[in-house]
Amino acid sequence: MDDLLQHFIVEAHELIQQATDDLLALERSPHASAPMDSAFRAIHTLKGSVGLFDFAPMGIALHAAEDLLGALKEKQGGIDSHAIDSLLACIGQAERWVAVIEQTGQLPLDAAEEGYRLARSLRSQLDEDAARPADAISQSDLAWIEELQAQCPDPAALKMQDRPLVAIRYTPHADCFFAGDDPVALLRSVPDLLTVRLSARDSWPPVAEIAPFACNLRIEALSGAGLDRVKTVFRFVPDQAILHEVPRLAPERATETMLDNGSTGIATDSAGGAGARMLRVEASRIDRLADLVGEMVIAKNALAHLAGQLGNGLDPKHVSQGLLASQAAIERLVAELHGAVMDVRMMPMRDIFRRFPKAVRDLAGQLDRAVDFSMEGEEVEADKAVVEGLFDPLLHILRNAVGHGAEPETLRLEAGKPAKTRIVLRAYRDGDRVKVEVEDDGRGIDPAAIRETARKRGIASAEDLDRMSDADVIDMIFAPGFSMASEVTDLSGRGVGMDVVRSAVERLGGQANVRSQLGHGTTIHLSLPMTIVMTKVMAVRLGGELYGIPIDGVLETAFVPASRIIPIRDAEAFVWRDKTLPLVRLADLLEIQPSTEPPQRLKVVVMTAGDELVGVVVDGFAERMDILMRPMSGLLAGMPGVMGTTLLGDGNVLMILNIPELIG
Amino acid sequence: MSVRLDGNLIILEGICRVEDAEPLLGWLQADRGRIVDLAGVEHLHAAVLQVLMALRPTIRGMPEDAFLRDWIIPAAIGEGRPERES
Numbered sequence: 001m002d003d004l005l006q007h008f009i010v011e012a013h014e015l016i017q018q019a020t021d022d023l024l025a026l027e028r029s030p031h032a033s034a035p036m037d038s039a040f041r042a043i044h045t046l047k048g049s050v051g052l053f054d055f056a057p058m059g060i061a062l063h064a065a066e067d068l069l070g071a072l073k074e075k076q077g078g079i080d081s082h083a084i085d086s087l088l089a090c091i092g093q094a095e096r097w098v099a100v101i102e103q104t105g106q107l108p109l110d111a112a113e114e115g116y117r118l119a120r121s122l123r124s125q126l127d128e129d130a131a132r133p134a135d136a137i138s139q140s141d142l143a144w145i146e147e148l149q150a151q152c153p154d155p156a157a158l159k160m161q162d163r164p165l166v167a168i169r170y171t172p173h174a175d176c177f178f179a180g181d182d183p184v185a186l187l188r189s190v191p192d193l194l195t196v197r198l199s200a201r202d203s204w205p206p207v208a209e210i211a212p213f214a215c216n217l218r219i220e221a222l223s224g225a226g227l228d229r230v231k232t233v234f235r236f237v238p239d240q241a242i243l244h245e246v247p248r249l250a251p252e253r254a255t256e257t258m259l260d261n262g263s264t265g266i267a268t269d270s271a272g273g274a275g276a277r278m279l280r281v282e283a284s285r286i287d288r289l290a291d292l293v294g295e296m297v298i299a300k301n302a303l304a305h306l307a308g309q310l311g312n313g314l315d316p317k318h319v320s321q322g323l324l325a326s327q328a329a330i331e332r333l334v335a336e337l338h339g340a341v342m343d344v345r346m347m348p349m350r351d352i353f354r355r356f357p358k359a360v361r362d363l364a365g366q367l368d369r370a371v372d373f374s375m376e377g378e379e380v381e382a383d384k385a386v387v388e389g390l391f392d393p394l395l396h397i398l399r400n401a402v403g404h405g406a407e408p409e410t411l412r413l414e415a416g417k418p419a420k421t422r423i424v425l426r427a428y429r430d431g432d433r434v435k436v437e438v439e440d441d442g443r444g445i446d447p448a449a450i451r452e453t454a455r456k457r458g459i460a461s462a463e464d465l466d467r468m469s470d471a472d473v474i475d476m477i478f479a480p481g482f483s484m485a486s487e488v489t490d491l492s493g494r495g496v497g498m499d500v501v502r503s504a505v506e507r508l509g510g511q512a513n514v515r516s517q518l519g520h521g522t523t524i525h526l527s528l529p530m531t532i533v534m535t536k537v538m539a540v541r542l543g544g545e546l547y548g549i550p551i552d553g554v555l556e557t558a559f560v561p562a563s564r565i566i567p568i569r570d571a572e573a574f575v576w577r578d579k580t581l582p583l584v585r586l587a588d589l590l591e592i593q594p595s596t597e598p599p600q601r602l603k604v605v606v607m608t609a610g611d612e613l614v615g616v617v618v619d620g621f622a623e624r625m626d627i628l629m630r631p632m633s634g635l636l637a638g639m640p641g642v643m644g645t646t647l648l649g650d651g652n653v654l655m656i657l658n659i660p661e662l663i664g
Numbered sequence: 665m666s667v668r669l670d671g672n673l674i675i676l677e678g679i680c681r682v683e684d685a686e687p688l689l690g691w692l693q694a695d696r697g698r699i700v701d702l703a704g705v706e707h708l709h710a711a712v713l714q715v716l717m718a719l720r721p722t723i724r725g726m727p728e729d730a731f732l733r734d735w736i737i738p739a740a741i742g743e744g745r746p747e748r749e750s
Binding site: 172181183187197198204205210213215221 | 682685686688689692693696707708709710711713714715717718719731735736738739740
């Protein structure tokens with residue numbers, strides 16, 4: 001895929017998003033001028049970019065959207081929901097098209113039809129006088145064709161034609177020069193011209209005000225070449241050209257044909273680039289990186305200087321001092337560089353949040369629920385992988401909030417709640433974690449209903465269910481195979497349950513929880529690490545080797561006298577803070593020969609494995625460290641019990657163990 | 665540049681591109697009496713053409729190119745057919 005197309009895709013996503021935001025803002029306050037202007041600009045720019053490629057149907061639809069917005073803007077009469085719906089439909093289609101373009105490099109085959117349909121529906125909302133002449137033309141409005149025929153310099157040629165004539169009325173867009181069009185060159189390629197008439201689309205402005213690059217031409221022509229061949233010439237400007245087939249000298253039976261741009265998509269090389277991910281980064285962050293690299297170069301040069309001094313037989317003590325200073329400087333720089341790189345990967349929640357208002361609106365419309373959706377904390381930043389990984393889970397949670405949380409208006413009013421269900425999507429920072437919540441004031445989750453469903457689906461036994469607290473019962477919505485939907489709707493028919501939400505969040509290193517009060521609403525709470533690239537690990541020693549354990553799960557390290565180990569059948573346990581914990585030996589887990597002499601005091605890492613606590617016996621505790629974990633790849637990708645690796649300062653590889661998986 | 669000014673004569677030559685429209689317009693705006701010579705033109709970009717249509721300067725010479733000669737120039741200049749240079 002070529003560069004230009006890639007940039008187009010990135011830009012198109014942004015512009016589509018911008019237009020969607022603005023349209024939704026307009027829906028809330030139909031008379032606001034700022035979102036109107038902004039939406040107009042976004043659609044206008046997008047239409048312009050589309051013009052650079054062979055995506056005519058998309059251009060036609062967007063052009064119609066731009067015209068409609070332009071007309072509404074001029075009238076200053078506000079915008080009705082009907083217009084918003086058609087505009088959003090157009091933008092939504094554009095978004096789908098961009099997605100297809102991203103995959104295949106071209107528009108889908110049915111795009112032409114869809115583009116015209118959208119354009120027609122948008123234009124039908126334009127006033128008569130605002131409609132462009134191209135669309136306003138009707139059968140009775142074909143006088144120009146007769147005039148053309150009358151003007152033909154060689155009337156005999158017309159009569160000699162045994163094929164029908166094609167009348168062309170080509171009105172280039174005012175900005176067509178910027179798109180690289182040359183209407184004269186286009187006309188030149190029309191075969192078998194019989195008459196040409198040139199005129200100004202709008203009367204010429206005073207001489208001093210003529211804009212040389214705004215096209216103001218109307219080109220009318222007759223061709224004897226047959227509709228198909230003429231059509232081919234105008235295939236890239238189907239919205240600007242009207243072609244009529246004129247049965248010889250019988251204009252009253254003319255039939256109108258709008259060009260169909262069927263499948264003229266130029267196949268762009270879609271190999272390679274399609275999977276590449278793009279990252280938009282503020283220039284200042286890159287500048288900082290560049291500065292740091294500059295300093296790094298200086299620090300490196302200092303080392304060369306020191307090496308030179310050493311070669312010249314200078315006092316080693318002096319050199320070693322220099323080396324230490326140099327090392328300290330490099331260490332500081334590396335830390336800063338790392339921070340700067342992490343910074344580049346940080347992106348605000350806004351990038352995904354902004355897609356939700358439209359999704360919620362669509363859902364609420366589908367389900368006929370009145371929803372008052374708001375968002376907080378869009379500026380909260382987290383690692384790109386975390387933010388992007390949150391989109392699907394959040395969409396699903398919001399879907400549930402609308403589909404299951406929101407009650408019909410009448411029920412809400414009876415319950416003394418505001419008519420609209422309030423749904424808040426909120427993000428905030430909490431230490432080095434990012435919290436994201438979806439809160440609704442809907443009907444809440446009924447523990448009795450969950451118990452009933454869980455019993456029916458066999459997720460938990462009746463006794464267990466009776467013993468569980470309501471909070472634990474509600475937490476079962478995250479259990480695999482649990483789906484709350486009592487009726488199958490468009491929402492729940494997607495085969496995605498809350499269990500998928502929880503596992504997606506856990507994959508990102510986070511947790512998902514739910515709080516709910518029957519009749520008062522539900523809050524789904526997600527807690528995520530701000531970066532997933534940096535992992536804090538504790539190194540432990542076993543035999544001569546070091547292994548890493550992610551510190552997230554580690555509660556404590558303890559020394560346990562051998563005498564306090566309680567053998568239970570073929571397993572072991574120990575008492576820790578008045579709790580009996582199972583004890584496992586890391587050597588057994590890794591199937592390594594244990595050290596010959598069992599020590600008097602066992603070194604135990606107390607950590608969580610799933611929902612349970614467990615003690616893991618190791619030979620020694622080593623330091624904690626922040627590491628950049630590399631996931632296992634290639635042949636080792638499927639290796640159980642190892643999360644990844646990192647390089648230690650001495651060049652050795654540290655394996656990061658997944659203890660819960662090892663215990664399995 | 666396929667457009668140049670020679671005294672009171674604006675000479676268009678070869679393939680006139682979109683960017684030729686601006687100088688042509690500027691020269692004609694500055695002095696409406698200037699004459700435009702089209703004899704050496706092989707193609708006229710629509711932007712250049714519409715400047716000629718809007719300002720209707722006196723035209724001299726006729727392009728060799730059949731398409732321009734038969735269709736574009738007559739349609740753009742209308743009744744005021746340019747005199748052929750002898």
